[in-house]
Amino acid sequence: MNEGQCVALFHSTSLALRGEKLCRAEGIPVKLIPVPRRLSSDCGVCLRFAGAFEERVRALFNERALEFEDIVCL
Amino acid sequence: MIYLDNAATSFPKPARVVDAMTEFAREIGANPGRSGHRLSVEAGRTIYDAREALASLFKIRDPLRVIFTANATVGLNQALLGLLSAGDRVVTSGMEHNSVMRPLRFLEASGIRVATVPCSSQGLLDPDELRRTLSERTAMVVVNHGSNVNGCIQPVRALGAAAREAGALFLVDAAQTAGCVEIDMAEDNIDLLAFTGHKALYGPQGTGGLVLGGRVPVERMRPIVFGGTGSRSEYETQPDFLPDRYESGTPNTVGIAGLLEGVRFILETGVTAIRRREDALADVLTEGLAEVNGLRIFSGSGGSRLPTVSFTGDTLPPDEIGLRLDEEFGVLCRVGLHCSPAAHNTLGSFPDGTVRLSAGLFTTEEEIRAAIDAVRVIVSEGGAR
Numbered sequence: 209m210n211e212g213q214c215v216a217l218f219h220s221t222s223l224a225l226r227g228e229k230l231c232r233a234e235g236i237p238v239k240l241i242p243v244p245r246r247l248s249s250d251c252g253v254c255l256r257f258a259g260a261f262e263e264r265v266r267a268l269f270n271e272r273a274l275e276f277e278d279i280v281c282l
Numbered sequence: 283m284i285y286l287d288n289a290a291t292s293f294p295k296p297a298r299v300v301d302a303m304t305e306f307a308r309e310i311g312a313n314p315g316r317s318g319h320r321l322s323v324e325a326g327r328t329i330y331d332a333r334e335a336l337a338s339l340f341k342i343r344d345p346l347r348v349i350f351t352a353n354a355t356v357g358l359n360q361a362l363l364g365l366l367s368a369g370d371r372v373v374t375s376g377m378e379h380n381s382v383m384r385p386l387r388f389l390e391a392s393g394i395r396v397a398t399v400p401c402s403s404q405g406l407l408d409p410d411e412l413r414r415t416l417s418e419r420t421a422m423v424v425v426n427h428g429s430n431v432n433g434c435i436q437p438v439r440a441l442g443a444a445a446r447e448a449g450a451l452f453l454v455d456a457a458q459t460a461g462c463v464e465i466d467m468a469e470d471n472i473d474l475l476a477f478t479g480h481k482a483l484y485g486p487q488g489t490g491g492l493v494l495g496g497r498v499p500v501e502r503m504r505p506i507v508f509g510g511t512g513s514r515s516e517y518e519t520q521p522d523f524l525p526d527r528y529e530s531g532t533p534n535t536v537g538i539a540g541l542l543e544g545v546r547f548i549l550e551t552g553v554t555a556i557r558r559r560e561d562a563l564a565d566v567l568t569e570g571l572a573e574v575n576g577l578r579i580f581s582g583s584g585g586s587r588l589p590t591v592s593f594t595g596d597t598l599p600p601d602e603i604g605l606r607l608d609e610e611f612g613v614l615c616r617v618g619l620h621c622s623p624a625a626h627n628t629l630g631s632f633p634d635g636t637v638r639l640s641a642g643l644f645t646t647e648e649e650i651r652a653a654i655d656a657v658r659v660i661v662s663e664g665g666a667r
Contacts, residue, residue: 220513220526221315221323222346225330242318252318252512253326275523 214262214281216255216269217247223275227255230272236261247280283612284649288642289430289458289590290616291480291487299484299543306539314535315512325535332542333525339545339553340475340493341466347494349528350538354457355381356506357476357492360528361453362386362424364503368393370421373412373450375436376401376628378426380621382455386424401628404583405429409440416448423450427465428458431625431638433564433590434582435463442471451498457481458588461548462556462643473497482556482642483548485541488534500524507531556643563589563641563650570654571639576661580629580636589645592629592636593657597664600637603657607637611656615639 218224224240231238238257247254257265259281269276285293306328312321314329333345342348351357362385366372372389374382376398386396399415401407407425416423423445428435438454445452453474456465460475461482467475472495479489494500505520509530514521521527548556568581568591580592595603604617618635619626626632637657641650 219521219523220511221326222330222333222525223523225323225326226346229330229334240323252316253323 212259212282213256214259214279216265216279217277219277221253224253224255227274230268230274231265234268236264284653286613286615286639286641286653289640292482292484292642295484296547298547299540302543303536303540306536313532328539328542329535332538335542335545339549342493346524348491349525350491350533352488353490354476354478357490358382358455359385360492360506361474361476363506366394366421371395371418372422372424373397373399373415373420374424375399375407377405377429377625379430382424383624405432405434405628407436407441409437409444412441413444416444420448420450422453424453426455428463428588429625430458431620431622432580432582432592432629433588435586439470446471462560464553467495479541483541484544486537489537489541559643560589563645566647566650567591567639567641570651574658580631589641592638594631594636595661598661600635603637603660606660607656613653613656
């Protein structure tokens with residue numbers, strides 16, 4: 209299991225905000241942060257969460273058809 | 283002062299709407315979706331919450347299909363100019379506002395065929411009449427849900443069913459009805475819904491939008507404005523995803539903060555309760571005016587009308603009645619053609635227009651009675667003054 213931090217990258221802030229809502233509704237602690245410089249992304253914010261939630265977040269986004277660009281674990 | 287011009291814009295707004303805008307301007311104020319700092323995120327969240335509230339109000343699942351525009355007019359233009367192409371046929375009613383008729387007349391010049399279905403003398407579009415017009419292949423049907431002239435409410439569900447049977451997209455102008463008449467986009471067969479924020483949604487002027495139902499071919503709907511979206515900044519081409527595809531440039535975030543609070547107010551109050559109240563006000567207004575001698579009244583039929591009623595006097599022109607209502611009685615209304623020559627033609631009040639009294643949720647029966655008394659005094663004095 210990944211013990212570090214992961215970020216989900218989105219094409220737009222609207223999608224990132226939707227991701228934040230979906231995660232919070234499932235009790236997954238997340239935080240919107242500016243996209244780390246070394247990661248390429250389309251928009252200014254991404255969603256950070258603990259690596260332990262990586263699979264749950266990925267499954268949740270797929271299940272709810274939330275389009276995301278990538279999930280990168282640091 | 284008695285404000286009876288709610289069909290132009292609702293006034294007063296709930297105090298919480300003004301408070302929400304003040305709070306946004308004081309505490310948040312940043313540009314949504316442009317930067318990654320906390321205030322920008324908070325501004326983005328305000329807009330996202332507004333999309334969610336509107337999605338809930340119009341009963342659609344995906345809040346990202348709520349596109350914000352400056353007003354209903356821009357939403358209607360986006361739908362019409364974005365979807366119609368040369369050779370297409372579009373069908374509309376005889377009760378439309380110029381926010382629909384002017385873009386349609388513009389499109390006519392570029393090879394789009396416009397057919398208008400006549401309405402009854404009360405302004406109603408008969409679904410069977412519409413169905414007959416749709417025997418010819420039609421790309422879109424566009425209908426004004428609630429008249430800004432006589433307040434009649436169209437049977438959109440049946441009209442939408444007719445459009446759907448014919449394979450046409452159904453665009454509804456909900457400028458007068460969003461927030462005060464129940465709208466369920468799926469149940470009502472509505473594909474595109476243009477709304478304004480500043481009327482029955484109790485937001486400020488400069489807010490509105492277009493809601494896209496599931497059948498709208500987004501890949502075919504051309505944006506009418508292109509520019510910065512805060513997304514895909516490395517590309518010089520417009521993003522293809524929603525809502526960014528149709529939302530270029532910095533939005534009216536402070537206004538949308540107010541709109542969000544207005545929609546929350548509606549969701550808490552309940553559209554059904556609002557409709558019941560406004561229906562009662564429509565009765566008081568219409569029945570009261572009917573008791574005044576020397577008036578010709580233009581209203582929808584009981585149970586399916588907004589509290590928006592027009593009238594003309596036998597002896598005085600509308601502008602003179604309007605001026606005297608304002609100056610002598612403090613009754614604020616709107617006279618003339620209400621940007622709707624087509625509707626006035628249908629109702630038989632073109633080109634002189636009418637005096638329009640439009641109540642809102644916060645209007646009292648006493649105010650309506652006082653306004654009607656003022657009308658009675660003015661028309662009974664006739665041209666004597």
